[in-house]
Amino acid sequence: MKFLIQRDRLIQSVQDVMRAVSSRTTIPILTGIKIVAANDGVTFTGSDSDVSIESFIPKEEDGDELVEIKELGSIVLQAKFFSEIVKKLPMDTVEIEVLNQFQTVIRSGKSEFNLIGLDPDEYPHLPQISEDNILKIPTDILKTLIRQTVFAVSTLETRPILTGVNCKVENGKLYCIATDSHRLAMRTAAIDTQSEETYNIVIPGKSLNELNKILDDTNEPVEIVITENQVLFRTKHLLFLSRLLEGSYPDTSRLIPNESKTEITINTKEFLQAIDRASLLAREGRNPNVVKLTTIGSGLVEISSNTPEVGKVVEQVQSQAIDGEELKISFSAKYMMDALKALEGLEIRVNFSGAMRPFVIHPVNDESILQLILPVRTY
Incomplete structure (x- = not known):
């Protein structure tokens, strides 16, 4: 096997397939990356038997030559060393050649590495998947x-x-x-x-x-x-x-409530930042990372946390609207922040069906995404 390849494409493909390579595998050959040079380009494969990733670099793309195949063949190279080597090669072009006994030479500019390869025939075949649907x-x-x-x-x-x-x-x-x-x-x-x-x-x-x-x-x-x-x-x-x-x-x-006793419409970013600040003092104590939300009239929502040995924080946020019953509820600040970061949109709607029932968060006018959080009992 012998081919020349563009270094930046080589690095990208190796980084991609490395995500499937595990150093803790019980199958030694899976600590390597399989490289196959064929007439149409070069394929790199990494696997830990749970996940397999294959990256293909064609001979040419959009008129640019990416790979020059001089001799067909295949090899498995130790992923750890091979990935470090390709990142640090000096020139834009890399030549990879397999000699006898799986000895592999990697050349770039005046740099030359010799790696001992493994027999590619011992590398497990990826399962063939029928593509009916x-x-x-x-x-x-x-x-x-x-x-x-x-x-x-x-x-x-x-x-x-x-x-x-x-x-x-x-x-x-x-x-x-x-x-x-x-x-x-x-x-x-x-x-x-x-x-x-x-x-x-x-x-x-x-x-x-x-x-x-x-x-x-x-x-x-x-x-x-x-x-x-x-x-x-x-x-x-x-x-x-x-x-x-x-x-x-x-x-x-069954978890998603179909009724709502209190509905709050509020700016996503302001709500997220207020919870983030309240969580600063909520990291210690009996209920770590728990913040409390209270509706206090005039469309105001109070976000607070209180840790006796640290201190307390109280902040009011103006909502767009509060409909329904008054509410006091406690929840994990981390879970709420994760949910808010995942949502898209400037405003969210939060539907509560009681202080100890799960509550649901939607972006306003978007039913395709839903976040649900269970409250925390704080007494």
């Missing part, structure tokens, strides 16, 4: 869906199913739901599909976080293929494969 969604919308839900997954392994995002496809819509049983995030978006089939899967939150980091902010479509135990995301030059979590996701529709 392809779903399509613009990349930027998929990134938004992930950003607005994935933060609410559970980080505890006690209920593994809650460490993933529940994705349902029905009637041309994709529903994404995440909950850690103290809060819930839900977002819906239209999806392009030729099939009537419905899906209900759970994708690990870790996988979606990695996918979000390597997707570009474009409106180019991402193709999604779902099988019984895996999901494939594919863009022009990227292939991202993740296993699915096994088990059934809890029915979260």
Whole structure:
């Protein structure tokens, strides 16, 4: 194998596939990156057997030559060393050549590295996925869906199913739901599909976080293929494969209250900043990070926190409107701030159905996104 390649594209592809490489794998060859030089370009693959990422660099793109293939072939190189080397090479062009016994030479300018490679035939094959039903969604919308839900997954392994995002496809819509049983995030978006089939899967939150980091902010479509135990995301030059979590996701529709006793409409940024300030003194004590919200008339909302051994803070925020009963409620400042950062829009609507019932946050005039938080008992 022998080819010349543009260094910046090489670095980008290696960084992308490195996201799937784990140093803690029990399969030694998976600590490496597989490189395949074919007639049409070079493919890089990284995998930890749960997530596999493949990045393809074509021979040319938009009239620019990216790769010059001199000899076809493949090799697996230790990811840790290879990724560090390519970042620090001196010139814009890199030559990679495999000699006998998997000895690999990496040249750039006057710099030359010799790496001992591994047998590419021992690298596990990515599973072949039949592509009967392809779903399509613009990349930027998929990134938004992930950003607005994935933060609410559970980080505890006690209920593994809650460490993933529940994705349902029905009637041309994709529903994404995440909950850690103290809060819930839900977002819906239209999806392009030729099939009537419905899906209900759970994708690990870790996988979606990695996918979000390597997707570009474009409106180019991402193709999604779902099988019984895996999901494939594919863009022009990227292939991202993740296993699915096994088990059934809890029915979260029962959590969402369908009545409201108090409704507050308020500026998102002002509300977020007031809660952020109140949380500064709420980090210690019996109920760490808890702030209290009280309606005090004239459309005013009081945000406060009180930690006896530290001090207290009180701040009033003017809302656009308060409808319904008076309210006193306590909640996690972190959960509220996470939810507000995920929402889009200048104003939000918060619907409360009692001091100890979950409350729901929507952007004003947008029902496609919903955040739900359980209050905290403070007495």
